[in-house]
Amino acid sequence: MAEALKDRSMLLQKEMLARHFERLARAPETGEPVVYTFVPGNLTELIRSFDALPVLPEINALQSGMRKLSGDYIAEAERAGHSEDVCTYVKCDIGMMRSGNLGPGGLKLPKPDLLLLSYTGCYTFMKWFELLREEYDCPTVMFHVPYQGDGVLEPEHRSYMLRQLREQVIPALEKATGRKYDEDKLRHHLALSAKAEDDLVAVLQAGKNRPSPIDGYFGTVYYVGPIFSAFRGTEEGVEYYRTLRAEVEERAALGLGPITPDGPLEGERYRLVVEGPPNWTSFRDFWKMFSDEKAVVVASTYTKVGGTYDFGFRHDPSDPLGTLADYCSGCYTNLNLPSRIDMICRYIEEYQADGFLINSVKSCNSFSAGQLMILREVEKRTGIPGAFIESDLVDPRYFSAANIKNRLESYFQMIDARRLGKTA
Amino acid sequence: MAAGHAPTRAELVEKARDIYDDLDFGAVRRWLAEHPGRKAAGYLPVYVPREIIHACGLLPVGIHGGGDRLEIIRGDAFYQSYICHLPRSVIELAQSGRLDMLSAVLFPSTCDVIRNLSGMWKLLYPDAYVRYIDVPQTPDREAGADFWESELRRLVDDLGAVSGHHPTDADLRASVELYNQTRAMVRSLYAARRERPWDLPSEELYVLLRAGEMIPPEEFIQLAREYLAAVEAEPGRPRDNSRVVVVGAFCEQPPLGLIISIERAGCYVVDDDFLLGNRFLLRDVPLDGDPVRALAEAFVSNDQCTSVLYESDPLGKKRVMQERVAAAGADGIIFATPSFCDPALLDQPMLRSGAEKACIPCIAFKYAENTGQFQQFREQAGTFADSIKLWGAA
Ligand code: SF4
Ligand code: SF4
Numbered sequence: 001m002a003e004a005l006k007d008r009s010m011l012l013q014k015e016m017l018a019r020h021f022e023r024l025a026r027a028p029e030t031g032e033p034v035v036y037t038f039v040p041g042n043l044t045e046l047i048r049s050f051d052a053l054p055v056l057p058e059i060n061a062l063q064s065g066m067r068k069l070s071g072d073y074i075a076e077a078e079r080a081g082h083s084e085d086v087c088t089y090v091k092c093d094i095g096m097m098r099s100g101n102l103g104p105g106g107l108k109l110p111k112p113d114l115l116l117l118s119y120t121g122c123y124t125f126m127k128w129f130e131l132l133r134e135e136y137d138c139p140t141v142m143f144h145v146p147y148q149g150d151g152v153l154e155p156e157h158r159s160y161m162l163r164q165l166r167e168q169v170i171p172a173l174e175k176a177t178g179r180k181y182d183e184d185k186l187r188h189h190l191a192l193s194a195k196a197e198d199d200l201v202a203v204l205q206a207g208k209n210r211p212s213p214i215d216g217y218f219g220t221v222y223y224v225g226p227i228f229s230a231f232r233g234t235e236e237g238v239e240y241y242r243t244l245r246a247e248v249e250e251r252a253a254l255g256l257g258p259i260t261p262d263g264p265l266e267g268e269r270y271r272l273v274v275e276g277p278p279n280w281t282s283f284r285d286f287w288k289m290f291s292d293e294k295a296v297v298v299a300s301t302y303t304k305v306g307g308t309y310d311f312g313f314r315h316d317p318s319d320p321l322g323t324l325a326d327y328c329s330g331c332y333t334n335l336n337l338p339s340r341i342d343m344i345c346r347y348i349e350e351y352q353a354d355g356f357l358i359n360s361v362k363s364c365n366s367f368s369a370g371q372l373m374i375l376r377e378v379e380k381r382t383g384i385p386g387a388f389i390e391s392d393l394v395d396p397r398y399f400s401a402a403n404i405k406n407r408l409e410s411y412f413q414m415i416d417a418r419r420l421g422k423t424a
Numbered sequence: 425m426a427a428g429h430a431p432t433r434a435e436l437v438e439k440a441r442d443i444y445d446d447l448d449f450g451a452v453r454r455w456l457a458e459h460p461g462r463k464a465a466g467y468l469p470v471y472v473p474r475e476i477i478h479a480c481g482l483l484p485v486g487i488h489g490g491g492d493r494l495e496i497i498r499g500d501a502f503y504q505s506y507i508c509h510l511p512r513s514v515i516e517l518a519q520s521g522r523l524d525m526l527s528a529v530l531f532p533s534t535c536d537v538i539r540n541l542s543g544m545w546k547l548l549y550p551d552a553y554v555r556y557i558d559v560p561q562t563p564d565r566e567a568g569a570d571f572w573e574s575e576l577r578r579l580v581d582d583l584g585a586v587s588g589h590h591p592t593d594a595d596l597r598a599s600v601e602l603y604n605q606t607r608a609m610v611r612s613l614y615a616a617r618r619e620r621p622w623d624l625p626s627e628e629l630y631v632l633l634r635a636g637e638m639i640p641p642e643e644f645i646q647l648a649r650e651y652l653a654a655v656e657a658e659p660g661r662p663r664d665n666s667r668v669v670v671v672g673a674f675c676e677q678p679p680l681g682l683i684i685s686i687e688r689a690g691c692y693v694v695d696d697d698f699l700l701g702n703r704f705l706l707r708d709v710p711l712d713g714d715p716v717r718a719l720a721e722a723f724v725s726n727d728q729c730t731s732v733l734y735e736s737d738p739l740g741k742k743r744v745m746q747e748r749v750a751a752a753g754a755d756g757i758i759f760a761t762p763s764f765c766d767p768a769l770l771d772q773p774m775l776r777s778g779a780e781k782a783c784i785p786c787i788a789f790k791y792a793e794n795t796g797q798f799q800q801f802r803e804q805a806g807t808f809a810d811s812i813k814l815w816g817a818a
Pocket of ligand 1: 058087088089090121122123124125333363364365366367393
């Protein structure tokens with residue numbers, strides 16, 4: 001039963017994605033407007049309210065990584081003068097575009113009618129769309145989301161965002177799509193978002209069970225895929241999360257562990273919290289290093305880059321633009337380091353983790369700068385030693401399987417030793 | 425310096441060099457000792473409104489890393505190898521107590537490394553006032569000015585609380601005027617170097633500006649004025665050097681040896697973006713009206729084109745290098761960027777392609793603030809200078 005349900009949510013996601021990419025491929029003929037934007041701070045409901053199709057370049061880049069295409073794309077961008085030191089998502093995207101712009105399903109991606117530069121939590125975003133604008137020669141609208149430097153959304157920052165939404169973003173969308181802003185339509189999409197978000201949170205919090213019926217990192221990057229990309233605020237999204245929640249709740253009721261690429265994981269031995277994005281080029285191998293040891297990630301921060309719903313935020317149709325501002329401001333990489341540390345400590349406590357691990361990726365200063373301090377602070381506060389490994393997102397040159405495996409093995413041994421020490 | 429005599433150029437450069445070389449920020453500590461009850465506020469690159477720090481009665485202090493003279497003992501434990509050098513030397517300075525005289529530190533929105541460092545500072549130094557300074561990025565000037573004004577007012581209140589002196593409009597206006605003069609002085613220095621680079625070696629100009637990051641603005645203006653006078657009295661000898669613009673070094677600073685190597689290799693640096701914050705606003709801030717609003721409007725109407733601000737003009741990045749090269753009367757561009765520097769390195773392909781389309785010769789290299797070997801830079805810059813001369817003669 002559980003297997004059949006699992007298949008259903010996976011199948012649903014596969015179908016949704018296939019339909020979306022087909023629609024995108026046909027957009028030049030159908031005339032459906034296309035808006036490129038980023039995962040953190042994405043304004044999907046607003047884009048959808050203009051009947052436009054969103055494209056998320058990070059998702060394309062990570063998919064290229066999983067399909068082992070990113071190495072060539074990155075090489076192509078570096079040949080064109082892009083530095084080896086900068087974010088590999090950007091180079092992967094530029095290389096993909098220069099190699100024919102074939103998206104995840106092998107279908108051609110359309111050019112953007114608008115680059116919606118939601119400048120949320122990452123400096124590189126600004127340059128990424130400045131670079132893409134050169135390639136596509138299309139309009140770009142900047143939406144500046146102030147950083148939560150003091151750990152809160154300040155009222156002036158919220159007003160600034162609202163004003164930009166009204167005076168910059170909406171007019172740019174109207175111009176690019178030829179459609180008028182329709183607030184009721186936006187409310188409709190926001191209500192759908194909130195429904196899906198409730199179900200997503202139930203899925204994420206299922207990680208509190210022992211055993212956990214989900215993997216809160218490797219498995220959950222699939223779970224958050226629809227809501228982080230094109231499907232927040234859609235009926236398809238609602239359906240997907242309803243189905244997924246039912247599957248996960250059933251697994252929890254039956255006391256089952258998570259599904260891994262090698263099948264269901266039984267006999268959970270280690271419960272971990274993970275900070276930082278995964279590596280995509282060796283995603284399965286990376287996951288296997290955990291599942292082979294019966295290590296389950298019960299919660300992770302990366303799965304909050306597109307929204308921190310598990311701390312209570314829901315899109316609110318009664319305040320359509322305000323809720324978009326609140327959403328953007330609260331995305332994980334827009335939070336300051338003390339807030340990130342608090343979040344990790346809470347996860348460790350609430351999800352009863354035995355350990356925590358930081359995967360530090362070379363590409364991403366937004367995540368990586370300060371992670372060694374996060375490690376020490378979390379260790380200090382929780383009394384639990386953490387592990388620190390290094391890799392990259394989509395550059396296969398920076399995934400050293402042997403090193404990472406060794407590091408993980410010794411970490412798991414250390415957890416064992418601590419347990420023995422405690423029971424001795 | 426003997427009283428009554430105009431200081432010589434060598435004396436002035438030595439004075440500036442002593443201030444710049446002093447990793448214990450002796451000039452700041454002396455100022456604090458001489459001004460009991462007063463405090464100092466640090467800032468990281470690139471832009472912060474120093475006027476406000478000053479108007480609150482605090483001494484503004486630039487924190488530009490430890491250069492090649494600071495041994496990193498603790499800083500490396502905070503940063504992975506693929507993060508630029510600046511934050512580890514800043515942490516080193518702080519962890520070794522060298523920044524303990526700062527009551528406040530401002531972290532501008534230069535990049536995610538400096539942004540995240542603001543959070544680290546909050547945890548490491550809970551007694552210091554820490555603020556991340558998010559400058560407006562929207563091209564909508566009104567919205568940007570309103571946002572920035574509210575940020576500036578917040579800073580006035582907060583820094584006023586740190587210093588115990590909440591500035592009046594008159595205080596703020598006086599500081600704005602003083603910084604107008606400071607920027608005008610920096611512009612004069614740059615103009616003089618552009619016209620007579622043989623008279624104002626970049627090595628000297630640079631240490632002067634670095635000293636200016638650690639002394640009160642009035643003292644900097646005086647020092648620079650004396651230096652310009654000394655240059656008049658002791659002119660240099662023109663050489664057959666190529667004229668270059670150096671770009672990309674606006675945050676982590678190149679070691680002085682690198683600047684010297686570029687010039688000794690036959691390139692006059694006629695424009696650069698070192699220490700860009702000291703001349704970020706290109707025009708004087710008006711002194712009439714509300715001073716905070718005036719500062720906010722000056723920021724949004726400023727035409728500074730830099731990697732740390734969003735460029736809303738699609739042709740902006742293409743054009744800017746041509747414009748800078750033309751304004752400086754330069755022959756070529758050296759892209760000198762810190763390793764792992766997102767803003768400089770992500771911008772470079774756009775800037776470079778604009779320059780190359782306009783047939784401006786370019787070279788690029790990366791450095792770290794603690795780079796100790798300059799041979800390869802000298803060779804590259806030397807070959808570049810020669811090739812420019814060849815093309816120029818052709
Ligand atoms: S730097 Fe980090 S957050 Fe920014 S685009 Fe790259 S991976 Fe994403
Ligand atoms: S050198 Fe570049 S990456 Fe490093 S802190 Fe400065 S701007 Fe950021």
